Amino acid sequence: MSRLVAVSNRIPLGDNPSGGLVVALQDALRTSGGLWVGFSGETVEDPAEALAFHEGAAFQRASFDLTPQDHDEYYLGYSNSVLWPVCHGRADLMRILPEYLDGYRRVNERIARLLAPHLREGDRIWIHDYQLFPLAGELRKLGVRGPIGHFLHIPFPGPADCATLPNPPELFEWLSHYDLLGFQAQRDLDNFAASARSLTDAEQVSDHDFRIADRHIRAGVFPIGIDADSFVAEAEGAREEDRMRSLTGSQMMIGVDRLDYSKGIPQRFRAFQYLLENDPSLTEQVMLLQIAPPTRESVEAYQQIREETEHLAGRINGQFATVNWTPIRFIHRPIPRNELAGLYRQSRVGLVTPLADGMNLVAKEYVAAQNAADPGVLILSRFAGAAEAMTEALIINPHDPWELAQAMQQAIAMPLDERRDRHAALLRGVVEQDVGWWSATYLRALAQAPG
């Protein structure tokens, strides 16, 4: 079997990585072995022009540093102030500076230069996410001919959103150098096809085959999964029960998200506020635990979402708290995975209410962590990629606080039989389409892609 070389912006070098991509890729590489290359997280004025190799994992890891300017323009700039808002339907939050696109191209070119000397004949190269769209083209320029696949962890924008990018056709030029494009959901593949047709002279040859700039590209849907078995084991081993019971004495609803405007956290808080306003019997009976570590804090839109959520939580707590009870507990720290699993298991309701999301692994983790004999209820936004398969969750529109508040009430009151039926069906999907299934299915398709 040829070697797998995975490249992503972020690579976990420490403990407790958060973010769906690192959690999933770590699980995939642990099984298959290979090399994982990514940004170290360090910015230095004069970074080494060579990859640094790290010991201590079941697979090889190699990282590179960035200059502060590269970090500003490539990561905070084009990746997270242009592509991220556009892909999440928030072009209004986009901030375009001319140097962002230059920095994005420059860093991708540099990563290709650092990586190329370590590639071997026959390697399968798997590039991840929106930070690295141009990487295949840069590797091709350096003579790399083997199979290169891309997997997009976030939504692909439709034609109207794509058109707001600084240079829309360039996105498709970047993508034309891949042999296989992987998307989280059918919705993303449909958006890709519609945007390519409307913004370029790409030709769609079949449901999965496209001709762009004289190259044949295959595209498919590969919904990402979790390491379900190990998550079930973590949750069963967790001993959080007693601690949480003594902490709250009430039913718990849980939200676990990076503190991102795409995650719908203010909408969730407002719905909880409506719930408490409309059903005073829930006073001291239900609490919302929101775990949300901040990311991308130098980007203004992230500073705003932090202020907005903290302000809202403070206001709701001020309005409803009693001497014995705080309705919203808001934690900004990363939490070790086994502890997280225990918290999911203790929560009667899992709240996954993004306004837009590629997949959302928290939805799958919540289901895997439940006690099958007395499981909690997943409330899931219809705008998460996960909603395409997890139809037994309570599917809601997160923009409608009344609908969400009603779903919270329904989940809290749901009879045991119904909870068990819904959970059994959801768990089956989470276990069948786990992270191993995801990477194996993707890599099989890459091996068969026309190239």
Ligand code: ADP
């Ligand atoms: P995204 O990729 O946008 O961050 P996902 O829901 O797909 O969203 O993935 C988030 C991942 O990060 C999950 O595996 C989740 O458990 C993990 N995570 C999120 N918040 C925390 C936290 N506070 N501590 C530890 N892990 C976290």
Ligand code: F6P
């Ligand atoms: O899954 C989407 C994603 O942007 C990943 O590419 C990224 O690793 C993760 O979320 C966390 O974001 P960041 O690395 O910017 O903190």
